């Protein structure tokens with residue numbers, strides 16, 4: 076197995092750098108903030124949006140929505156402020172990339188945010204960081220203060236007429252705060268109950284004002300798109316899903332971790348080369364390619380390019396690129412039950428199908444796990460999951476239901492075996 | 500106005516309305532729980548999912564996902580469908596989800612018979628249960644959360660109608676959502692009690708039996724009650740209401756949507772008005788005083804006696820309650836004219852003082868003071884001392900102290916029309932038993948000058964007759980039929996044939 080051509084690491088540049096990039100002086104010495112200074116001086120906001128559109132950058136938060144296009148939806152001339160929100164709530168099981176970016180290279184994110192805020196006409200941006208990320212919060216607060224002291228944040232930044240400031244907000248610890256409208260509600264000081272759409276945040280978001288929510292990694296990418304140009308970005312990985320990408324590999328591998336690789340790197344390469352292969356010499360059984368919310372793949376499906384479109388074509392999703400590897404000894408019933416427990420625990424409880432369905436799924440799976448399930452339970456799981464898909468306010472319900480159907484489809488024998496164990 | 504096609508039928512609908520209201524206008528029901536036309540759209544119950552075949556003229560591709568009708572604003576050329584298998588399955592599934600943790604309380608639940616879970620289950624559910632009873636999530640049962648409201652958390656389907664009412668209409672925020680997932684609870688905000696003047700509206704809008712009225716609980720199964728429309732006589736606002744009664748007993752009142760006056764709401768005081776008005780000692784017979792004793796007389800005989808008492812005996816003071824209807828007041832004015840009495844007065848009964856609020860409650864505690872003013876009547880602080888004869892209708896001046904009782908004692912003749920045994924009644928020479936507001940039809944003119952007609956909801960006790968009918972007869976006896984309204988005559992003949 077050969078490694079795909081690995082261009083320089085940009086997002087994880089801190090790994091190849093001796094000095095501590097949390098220190099603004101080191102970041103500036105390394106060329107940091109030069110892009111923001113140049114762009115705010117020379118380019119119009121519209122040009123920045125066009126550049127990002129041209130780069131083909133798609134959101135790294137899960138859905139892969141084209142970033143430039145999203146920015147284009149911001150309602151103009153409303154007389155209201157526009158807000159940029161950085162989604163740093165990273166709570167999807169199997170996902171731990173944003174935390175690295177925050178803790179090791181906060182200015183990369185801040186610079187990306189300055190550029191993005193400038194593009195959409197936002198003078199005030201927020202970083203909503205997961206409640207448990209206390210360390211990252213402290214680092215970000217210090218970094219924002221340092222940037223402000225340098226005149227990179229605040230009024231008249233980089234000696235231009237432009238203003239961009241950042242507020243770092245520590246969340247209160249719920250998975251649903253990562254859903255963009257849940258995040259907005261939470262930032263407004265309310266329960267993180269996702270909002271019905273329309274209206275979309277780009278029209279009516281934070282405090283009723285036009286708002287863009289982007290993931291940490293997305294905003295970090297913006298910094299490099301603006302520095303190196305759209306052609307550079309588009310030249311990495313597949314044309315329709317380009318760019319450098321962070322893959323989080325966890326589970327039964329020898330070398331779990333976060334790897335920066337081109338979009339479209341094969342899943343097999345990711346597991347076997349970068350993550351050091353399946354641990355303890357065991358065989359691979361299954362992989363969840365994009366965080367706990369996406370359909371599972373079986374061992375024979377790993378010759379797959381890890382980009383948004385290819386993974387979707389294989390019936391799953393790239394999601395947050397949280398790759399969870401399972402070896403041959405993995406108990407699929409227990410694994411699915413663990414996942415179901417997570418969604419049962421995290422459902423905000425607004426929508427009937429999600430509120431009731433997540434609990435029902437776990438109840439049935441607990442019964443199967445304890446060997447008391449019946450074949451009817453398996454059919455019920457299918458139909459409960461069916462009723463939860465496409466019927467709710469946010470995608471948490473789908474996220475809870477999709478794994479269930481794929482586990483049952485691909486590992487049906489494991490589930491049937493859990494019944495036979497008591498009956499036979 | 501936009502045209503939409505709903506279930507294959509073209510309808511013209513009001514711009515800006517959502518699909519639920521548009522469908523209703525076209526005669527179709529889209530089942531829903533959380534949507535309430537008087538509140539913001541929450542979109543959480545997911546019962547109203549429909550298929551959108553085309554969003555508008557311009558976007559005529561079907562939407563891949565089912566959409567909630569409550570949050571779908573109609574557009575010209577929209578094509579929507581609810582009568583297909585996909586929507587039916589979604590509806591069945593949402594109902595099943597709603598019921599998996601719902602207690603089996605129907606036999607002991609006050610909402611039974613007017614419960615949207617029951618109704619929709621019969622219409623759209625009808626599946627076999629797939630959950631064991633011992634797997635249900637248990638929550639708190641019958642918990643008083645205010646003077647009139649009882650909460651059963653297990654029955655709550657978390658539609659947040661009550662929360663939105665208290666956030667958006669009263670702004671008092673007593674109820675809130677706590678916890679998450681299937682352990683989500685509707686509960687009182689910390690330290691709050693649900694005792695605002697409009698609290699009981701949450702009972703009306705709760706689509707299930709989670710919020711029930713402590714006064715109405717276990718009093719009657721709703722299917723034994725008949726419902727009649729009337730106007731609340733509790734203040735000068737004149738909210739449109741429904742009266743729910745069995746026989747001649749009123750069990751509860753509910754607000755009736757009237758966009759011009761009260762929207763979907765009414766105040767809690769208004770709900771107590773029937774017991775205040777129907778309680779106390781009622782007059783159910785017409786009485787004539789003879790040698791210091793009251794003798795029961797048939798109504799027409801009593802009216803003849805009243806006429807003979809007052810006719811050609813000097814000016815008559817007419818003291819009218821602003822709780823009487825416009826028809827009654829007009830007839831009393833006519834009577835006063837026939838008897839040469841210019842001393843037509845309004846008398847204000849003593850009642851607890853309220854303040855105007857920003858929502859509905861008016862500081863004017865009478866439903867028809869405006870009407871009396873239209874007739875040129877004025878309010879009186881003291882008795883009209885220059886009159887030696889009087890008619891007192893619907894009010895109780897004697898209760899106002901010696902200034903009035905002295906005057907009443909000195910009168911040569913007093914006719915009292917009332918539904919209750921008042922203090923003033925003791926001074927009467929003739930007593931005509933009339934119906935209360937809830938037993939009468941008529942018209943009020945509210946504080947904004949709006950004329951609102953109403954019909955009787957229940958019948959009066961014993962021989963008591965609607966005031967407008969007795970007064971019509973009195974006018975007749977006094978020698979003129981002129982001015983008696985056609986409706987009075989019609990009512991009279993209806994009563995005669997009954």
Ligand SMILES: Cc1cc2nc3c(=O)[nH]c(=O)nc-3n(C[C@H](O)[C@H](O)[C@H](O)COP(=O)(O)O)c2cc1C
Nearest residue numbers: 134135136162164165166253254255289290293470
């Ligand atoms: C239940 C749920 C949880 C989510 N959690 C996160 C999260 O922790 N971080 C994140 O960036 N996006 C999360 N998302 C996706 C966001 O809603 C949103 O799409 C994303 O932040 C947009 O950023 P992007 O366009 O840069 O990808 C979540 C979505 C759902 C439905």
Ligand code: SF4
Nearest residue numbers: 423425426429467469
């Ligand atoms: S789908 Fe689930 S998590 Fe999302 S809003 Fe509805 S209940 Fe809340």
Ligand code: SF4
Nearest residue numbers: 655656658659661705
């Ligand atoms: S108590 Fe009734 S109105 Fe309030 S949320 Fe529950 S079901 Fe809805």
Ligand code: SF4
Nearest residue numbers: 731733734738766769
């Ligand atoms: S506001 Fe006045 S009219 Fe309306 S219900 Fe209350 S008392 Fe009756």
Ligand code: FES
Nearest residue numbers: 531533544545569
């Ligand atoms: S009525 Fe539309 S979601 Fe509840």
